[in-house]
Amino acid sequence: MLRERVSEDIYVFTSEVYAQVTAGIIATPDGAIVVDTLPFPGESRQVAAFAAHVSPGGARYVVLTHYHADHAYGAYLFPKADLVAHQRARRLLAEVGAPALKAAQAEAPELEEVRLRLPDITFEGGDMGLQLGGKVVRLIHAPGHTDDMVMVYAEDAHVLFASDTLMPVPSVVDGDVDALRASLRFIDELQVENLVEGHGEVILRGEVSEVVQASIKYLDCIETRVAKVVEAGKGREPLRKITVEQCGLSRIPLGGLVQQIHMANLFALYNRMLAAQGRAA
The missing domain is CATH 1.10.10 (Arc Repressor Mutant, subunit A)
Structure with missing residues (x-):
């Protein structure tokens, strides 16, 4: 797993096991906000350990950007943290995620220990704010890749975890083209210093608009x-x-x-x- 520091208290983790999927940590004096987990337990354990290293008490919140396995499977490794997601993610995890995990465990022994965890805190509508340790994080509903997709915007640092709203190539197999276009256009309305793709690289300020337009x-x-x-x-x-x-x-x-x-x-x-x-x- 690769780790990159993108601002003073924000870190990005990129899987070396599966599809360069990303997760993140926003560290504060009162605990960490973790953005997504990684699909295999070994790498998610490293994220949890680092959260405990950089923030007293470790992870306080884990935000799931959407219900897909590669972002959600590691949530059970943060038992003391509140799990936060869009209301639609809770339904999709229960109805789609649970049977998919059973099938995946039959094919991949390394997933045997994984236990699907449903969100403790959910929101409906456009967005929701989290405040912790003097930092403000905005959760933005951004459907398109999936119906439950959430982007996470660290307002003070102007860092956007776009998750799978922005990837090296858009994916709409489980989503909607028109909704994804609208969510991509919304990114251009934010002041973004660094953008974290759901898979791949961190995109710098001068490149964000170009990458968004290429996806559209x-x-x-x-x-x-x-x-x-x-x-x-x-x-x-x-x-x-x-x-x-x-x-x-x-x-x-x-x-x-x-x-x-x-x-x-x-x-x-x-x-x-x-x-x-x-x-x-």
């Missing part, structure tokens, strides 16, 4: 190109010829996972467009 253009591109394939009526096979580079992004990040996400986006949009026309995929 990618969404526009795949929507247009998939619509043309649907209109042509020749089945799904032409989708395989639409490359991520044609839509303005690189396939290199995340060890090749970008291309897999891109293809999944194309097929998901194709199925939705057919369904909207009352046609079978």
Whole structure:
């Protein structure tokens, strides 16, 4: 696991085990606010240990940005912390996350000890504030990647944990393109010094708007190109010829996972467009 300090009291952790997924710590004199956990217990334990090292009493809050396994599985390793998420995350963890964990444990013995934890504190609507040790953190509902997605904005440091709202390539398989566009545009309204992607790198202030716009253009591109394939009526096979580079992004990040996400986006949009026309995929 890699650790990076992005401001005086804010740290980012990047998994070396799975898809460069990120987590974070906002350290205060009264405890730490942890943003997401990592999917495998070994790395999440390191995050918990570091929280105890930099803040008296360790983690006071753990914010889950959304219900997906790679961000939520380590929550049980913070038993003394209040778990915070959007209200929709609680439902999705119970209805979707629990059976998915059972299936994952059958395939990956290292997940055997994982216990799914449901949020203690939830909110509905646009946002919620957390105050701890003189620091103010804003939780912003940002649907698009998933319906329950939350971004975490450390107001004093102007650091945004965008989670999977911003990735090397947007992912809408479990989400909604229009909602994601709106959430991406909202990022441009914030004053951001450092932006932490849900997978990948920390983006600096001068690059944030460019990266946001590239993601929006990618969404526009795949929507247009998939619509043309649907209109042509020749089945799904032409989708395989639409490359991520044609839509303005690189396939290199995340060890090749970008291309897999891109293809999944194309097929998901194709199925939705057919369904909207009352046609079978």
